[in-house]
Amino acid sequence: MTSNDAAPKPSVFQEDAPRVPSQEVREADALLLNIDGFEGPIDVLLELARHQKVDLVHVSILQLVRQYMAFIERAQALDLELAAEYLVMAAWLAYLKSRLLLPREDESVDPSAEEMAEALQFQLRRLEAMQQMADRLMEQPQLGSGVFARGAPEGLNLSKRTRWNVQIYDILKAYGDIRKRAEEVNYDLPVFHLMSMDNAMARMSKMLGALPRKGLNSVWTTLTSFVPEGIKDRLYARSALASSFTAGLELAKQGKIEIKQDGLFRPVYMRALADNDPQATPEKMEKVS
Amino acid sequence: MSVNAEHVRILEALLFASEEPLSTQELHERMPEGADVGSCLMALKDDYKERGVHLVEMDGRWAFRTAPDLADVLSMEKEEKKKLSRAALETLAIIAYHQPVTRAEIENIRGVATNRGTLDVLIEAGWVKPGKRRETLGRPLTWITTANFLDQFALESLMDLPGLDELKASGLLDRRPAIEAIPGEGDLFAGQLPSEDVEQDETELEEL
Amino acid sequence: MSVNAEHVRILEALLFASEEPLSTQELHERMPEGADVGSCLMALKDDYKERGVHLVEMDGRWAFRTAPDLADVLSMEKEEKKKLSRAALETLAIIAYHQPVTRAEIENIRGVATNRGTLDVLIEAGWVKPGKRRETLGRPLTWITTANFLDQFALESLMDLPGLDELKASGLLDRRPAIEAIPGEGDLFAGQLPSEDVEQDETELEEL
Numbered sequence: 045m046t047s048n049d050a051a052p053k054p055s056v057f058q059e060d061a062p063r064v065p066s067q068e069v070r071e072a073d074a075l076l077l078n079i080d081g082f083e084g085p086i087d088v089l090l091e092l093a094r095h096q097k098v099d100l101v102h103v104s105i106l107q108l109v110r111q112y113m114a115f116i117e118r119a120q121a122l123d124l125e126l127a128a129e130y131l132v133m134a135a136w137l138a139y140l141k142s143r144l145l146l147p148r149e150d151e152s153v154d155p156s157a158e159e160m161a162e163a164l165q166f167q168l169r170r171l172e173a174m175q176q177m178a179d180r181l182m183e184q185p186q187l188g189s190g191v192f193a194r195g196a197p198e199g200l201n202l203s204k205r206t207r208w209n210v211q212i213y214d215i216l217k218a219y220g221d222i223r224k225r226a227e228e229v230n231y232d233l234p235v236f237h238l239m240s241m242d243n244a245m246a247r248m249s250k251m252l253g254a255l256p257r258k259g260l261n262s263v264w265t266t267l268t269s270f271v272p273e274g275i276k277d278r279l280y281a282r283s284a285l286a287s288s289f290t291a292g293l294e295l296a297k298q299g300k301i302e303i304k305q306d307g308l309f310r311p312v313y314m315r316a317l318a319d320n321d322p323q324a325t326p327e328k329m330e331k332v333s
Numbered sequence: 334m335s336v337n338a339e340h341v342r343i344l345e346a347l348l349f350a351s352e353e354p355l356s357t358q359e360l361h362e363r364m365p366e367g368a369d370v371g372s373c374l375m376a377l378k379d380d381y382k383e384r385g386v387h388l389v390e391m392d393g394r395w396a397f398r399t400a401p402d403l404a405d406v407l408s409m410e411k412e413e414k415k416k417l418s419r420a421a422l423e424t425l426a427i428i429a430y431h432q433p434v435t436r437a438e439i440e441n442i443r444g445v446a447t448n449r450g451t452l453d454v455l456i457e458a459g460w461v462k463p464g465k466r467r468e469t470l471g472r473p474l475t476w477i478t479t480a481n482f483l484d485q486f487a488l489e490s491l492m493d494l495p496g497l498d499e500l501k502a503s504g505l506l507d508r509r510p511a512i513e514a515i516p517g518e519g520d521l522f523a524g525q526l527p528s529e530d531v532e533q534d535e536t537e538l539e540e541l
Numbered sequence: 542m543s544v545n546a547e548h549v550r551i552l553e554a555l556l557f558a559s560e561e562p563l564s565t566q567e568l569h570e571r572m573p574e575g576a577d578v579g580s581c582l583m584a585l586k587d588d589y590k591e592r593g594v595h596l597v598e599m600d601g602r603w604a605f606r607t608a609p610d611l612a613d614v615l616s617m618e619k620e621e622k623k624k625l626s627r628a629a630l631e632t633l634a635i636i637a638y639h640q641p642v643t644r645a646e647i648e649n650i651r652g653v654a655t656n657r658g659t660l661d662v663l664i665e666a667g668w669v670k671p672g673k674r675r676e677t678l679g680r681p682l683t684w685i686t687t688a689n690f691l692d693q694f695a696l697e698s699l700m701d702l703p704g705l706d707e708l709k710a711s712g713l714l715d716r717r718p719a720i721e722a723i724p725g726e727g728d729l730f731a732g733q734l735p736s737e738d739v740e741q742d743e744t745e746l747e748e749l
Contacts, residue, residue, distance in 0.1 A: 083420060086444025170442055173505045178426035180495040184486045190404030191487040192558030194397060198350040198607055208666055209622045210630070212694040213456045216703060219634035220714035222650060223705060343614050345593030346607040350615060385550030386557045399554040406551050406573065407558065436710055449712030456711065463701050474707050
């Protein structure tokens with residue numbers, strides 16, 4: 045902890061402390077090292093709350109929200125893939141934070157920001173309690189280590205009937221296996237709805253043909269504008285983008301268009317070249333993400 | 334009124350010889366006609382209560398086990414403790430302390446969806462099993478711990494779970510969702526509903 | 542001279558838990574430093590001399606054994622524990638889930654013919670019994686589970702068997718990963734809803 049940390053008093057509601065990014069970024073980075081070890085956003089929040097080194101009953105929700113935001117920002121800055129649930133939680137926390145900070149005017153809004161903060165705190169306390177109980181359970185003497193059954197039972201013949209060694213697990217597993225088998229017999233290969241390269245190429249050539257050529261009033265057109273609009277199927281949309289890009293590269297290679305990009309992750313632009321433009325330089329393309 | 338000493342001896346021998354805990358029913362079948370199994374069990378349990386071996390009851394089944402307080406001294410042949418994943422551990426604790434509990438409730442408490450391979454590990458170990466269905470919308474299945482679980486963790490009953498009283502006192506054994514980890518559209522805060530409605534969202538999860 | 546009561550307790554637990562008779566030397570090694578193993582053994586032997594279990598010495602090795610005079614009452618044949626065959630297990634599972642179900646239907650679900658012997662094993666175990674005849678051509682016999690079945694698996698009712706969705710959620714119905722391999726994250730097309738889950742097609746499974 046550095047001296048410039050505003051060390052806010054632990055209370056559920058309080059002013060947002062002045063931002064001290066270096067500190068939070070450090071904490072976020074420490075957490076990010078462990079991202080795979082976390083069981084979702086609540087787990088991260090709990091870890092952050094533990095850093096406050098106060099009883100969870102007194103944990104500062106606002107501080108928690110800020111630290112979580114720093115965690116998310118850092119992850120995005122480092123281009124780490126975060127599961128959607130982390131982002132949903134971030135959005136929810138941002139909403140909670142704004143509610144906590146805004147002067148309360150509309151009393152009818154239910155539940156109040158305070159109730160929401162309390163609920164979050166309860167959730168954290170309950171999860172922490174369960175984690176502690178899991179540890180305590182494991183500390184119990186266990187059968188086979190600490191507590192022992194008779195080591196050499198003489199054995200009893202309890203009844204004339206054979207005793208079957210079958211557990212409920214065996215039945216459930218057997219049924220699961222049967223269903224799985226039945227399913228695989230009728231397994232239909234999933235039909236992926238994708239845009240083919242040929243398709244994209246035809247589409248792009250047609251659209252480019254309709255656009256002015258270089259030398260006339262040629263315009264740079266973004267790659268995404270070649271992708272059909274209003275695609276609902278996410279996979280199809282992604283394939284359309286990929287195919288259009290590849291088609292663009294192919295057309296550039298053929299000297300029919302040129303491509304530019306201003307920097308990493310910037311939009312990709314394309315424009316048509318005149319049919320026999322001597323300046324046609326397919327190598328014009330810069331780094332593309 | 335004294336119990337029949339010979340009957341206690343037979344009971345003792347039966348329980349010593351058996352490889353598995355015996356139910357009162359099974360003991361009845363093996364004991365001489367007219368024996369008062371219940372009284373014999375009580376007498377035997379009392380005989381052993383100060384000894385290095387105890388007579389314990391787990392969910393109506395009886396067996397001799399070494400006294401838990403000797404655990405440290407007895408760590409002789411160390412049997413490999415089953416390594417449970419953190420997720421499985423947490424899930425086991427939640428089922429033990431919150432039972433009967435639905436999967437949706439477990440997910441709510443953990444704030445994360447349950448991976449396959451979490452519950453089935455616990456079922457396979459013989460520690461949890463399906464309980465009754467909850468009589469709410471969707472009739473979700475609940476999960477509970479088994480007699481095996483008690484035996485494994487040297488507990489005579491669920492009342493002996495460590496820390497149970499503190500948890501109860503602190504109100505942390507409430508299974509209801511606190512906040513929805515994944516807020517639904519419009520309703521960012523589905524947690525603080527009156528208790529009748531609390532189960533509602535459960536069914537949504539359960540149907541996934 | 543009295544022996545250390547705690548040492549006797551430890552000795553008792555050690556002998557109880559050991560799979561094999563233990564020599565005085567082995568006991569020495571496992572007992573706390575300075576324990577008088579010989580005296581403890583004598584004291585313990587004396588404690589048990591009237592009980593249903595005796596502490597006996599065989600070739601310098603010590604073990605608990607049930608009292609010889611009880612041999613008749615106990616009839617110590619080791620009971621045999623058998624595993625159910627794969628076919629029997631599956632047949633039992635299908636009857637449990639689909640009852641009342643005819644043999645033809647069982648074969649249909651399993652995808653193989655069922656031996657007569659498979660059902661016999663289940664009938665003999667007391668887990669399944671004939672139900673009503675189906676009022677269709679040929680009036681085939683149906684099969685159902687017994688009360689014994691519920692008993693054996695500690696189920697309160699057939700309703701408490703996990704459904705397909707619940708089996709899947711607990712990892713008991715493994716599925717091959719479908720589209721999972723294709724990365725679905727990223728926000729190239731923000732605003733378009735992620736096409737949720739891999740398990741989508743689950744609903745297509747016939748409901749139980």
